[in-house]
Amino acid sequence: MIDLLVAGGGPVGLAAAIAARLAGLDVTVLEPRSGTIDKACGEGLMPGALPLLARLGAYPVGHVIAGIGYRDATASIDHRFAGGHGLGVRRTVLHSTLAARADALGVVRVQGKLRSLEQNNESVSAAGIRARWLLGCDGLHSSVARLTGLALAAPLHGRRYGIRQHFMTAPWSDLVEVHYGSSTELYVTPVAADMVGIAMLGPQGASFDTAVAAVPAVADRLHGAETLSDRRGAGPFRQRTRGRVSGRVLLAGDASGYVDALTGEGLRLGFEQVHAAVASIVDGRPERYEREWRAITREPRMVTSGLVAWAGSPLRSGLVPAAARVPKFFGAVVERLAR
Numbered sequence: 001m002i003d004l005l006v007a008g009g010g011p012v013g014l015a016a017a018i019a020a021r022l023a024g025l026d027v028t029v030l031e032p033r034s035g036t037i038d039k040a041c042g043e044g045l046m047p048g049a050l051p052l053l054a055r056l057g058a059y060p061v062g063h064v065i066a067g068i069g070y071r072d073a074t075a076s077i078d079h080r081f082a083g084g085h086g087l088g089v090r091r092t093v094l095h096s097t098l099a100a101r102a103d104a105l106g107v108v109r110v111q112g113k114l115r116s117l118e119q120n121n122e123s124v125s126a127a128g129i130r131a132r133w134l135l136g137c138d139g140l141h142s143s144v145a146r147l148t149g150l151a152l153a154a155p156l157h158g159r160r161y162g163i164r165q166h167f168m169t170a171p172w173s174d175l176v177e178v179h180y181g182s183s184t185e186l187y188v189t190p191v192a193a194d195m196v197g198i199a200m201l202g203p204q205g206a207s208f209d210t211a212v213a214a215v216p217a218v219a220d221r222l223h224g225a226e227t228l229s230d231r232r233g234a235g236p237f238r239q240r241t242r243g244r245v246s247g248r249v250l251l252a253g254d255a256s257g258y259v260d261a262l263t264g265e266g267l268r269l270g271f272e273q274v275h276a277a278v279a280s281i282v283d284g285r286p287e288r289y290e291r292e293w294r295a296i297t298r299e300p301r302m303v304t305s306g307l308v309a310w311a312g313s314p315l316r317s318g319l320v321p322a323a324a325r326v327p328k329f330f331g332a333v334v335e336r337l338a339r
């Protein structure tokens with residue numbers, strides 16, 4: 001029997017496996033996909049994510065992000081991070097960095113999908129592997145959350161999705177630019193000296209091409225630029241869980257519940273949860289993780305839910321002008337989310 005089985009070899013699952021190995025646990029990661037894993041993501045690592053990765057000894061190569069700028073046709077507001085920079089990192093680079101570190105530490109990575117699980121007082125079994133603990137890091141549509149009964153039905157109304165693609169062009173800003181359209185947001189993230197990632201967030205069926213064309217400041221720069229990746233989508237974003245712990249099973253990352261990509265702190269939160277989950281597993285006190293998960297996510301969940309509600313309301317067009325009128329408040333909100 002091993003100490004920990006991690007379901008899902010995305011960034012949060014690999015970070016969990018590394019943290020657990022560093023704490024002296026035997027760890028196996030179960031992931032259905034082979035090779036270097038890509039995923040629809042805005043790819044902005046908030047400043048607070050970087051020390052969490054450094055603690056794991058897995059610091060990826062990326063492009064410095066100095067802050068966040070909100071724009072619409074009538075107003076704009078920029079905030080430069082006060083306490084250190086963020087990093088735009090291709091998901092493939094993030095995956096390779098974390099996977100290499102996990103391999104170097106002796107994490108066992110197995111290709112396979114968790115389809116069922118059984119647990120008793122001493123162990124959890126899934127995919128033919130028996131472990132003292134199971135950590136579900138299997139993303140937005142988590143099988144682990146569903147099989148443990150921790151998943152709640154996702155809301156049917158106001159569903160939002162994301163699509164991303166990369167373009168070969170030198171970044172024109174050291175900020176993540178967020179362009180608010182009438183129903184979609186376009187995120188421009190510098191990820192390399194010659195590459196930007198464009199992520200569109202919006203309702204089901206929103207067109208990436210239409211969203212880009214509606215923002216001349218972006219469309220003009222991308223005109224004629226070579227595409228460096230296929231379009232990939234994800235969603236619906238909002239996923240809810242009733243709790244994060246069921247016996248010997250814990251949830252982290254998107255699997256533990258997700259609000260929206262609007263505020264771009266998903267990876268930072270996932271890495272923070274991982275450190276808390278592993279510490280509570282080492283101490284054999286999973287109930288402590290539930291408390292810490294709530295503390296880690298309370299404020300971001302509140303801010304992101306509020307912004308999503310505003311962005312989905314008839315007052316949407318007032319969001320950027322309102323932020324521009326209160327730059328100190330805007331800056332304070334960004335700083336809270338970036339920590």
Ligand SMILES: Cc1cc2nc3c(=O)[nH]c(=O)nc-3n(C[C@H](O)[C@H](O)[C@H](O)COP(=O)(O)OP(=O)(O)OC[C@H]3O[C@@H](n4cnc5c(N)ncnc54)[C@H](O)[C@@H]3O)c2cc1C
Pocket residue numbers: 007008009010011012013030031032033037039040041042043044045046112113114115137138139140142143144161162163164199200201233234235252253254255261264265266267268270
């Ligand atoms: C359009 C978009 C833009 C975003 N922008 C940002 C941003 O700029 N900054 C940021 O921090 N976050 C952003 N996010 C959020 C971020 O992408 C997620 O929070 C992050 O990927 C969560 O990582 P994870 O490891 O929990 O899940 P994932 O990255 O989804 O990884 C889950 C893994 O589990 C595997 N899996 C699935 N089912 C099973 C199973 N049954 N058994 C075993 N394995 C399984 C999958 O193959 C996958 O590899 C964005 C998201 C979207 C969609």
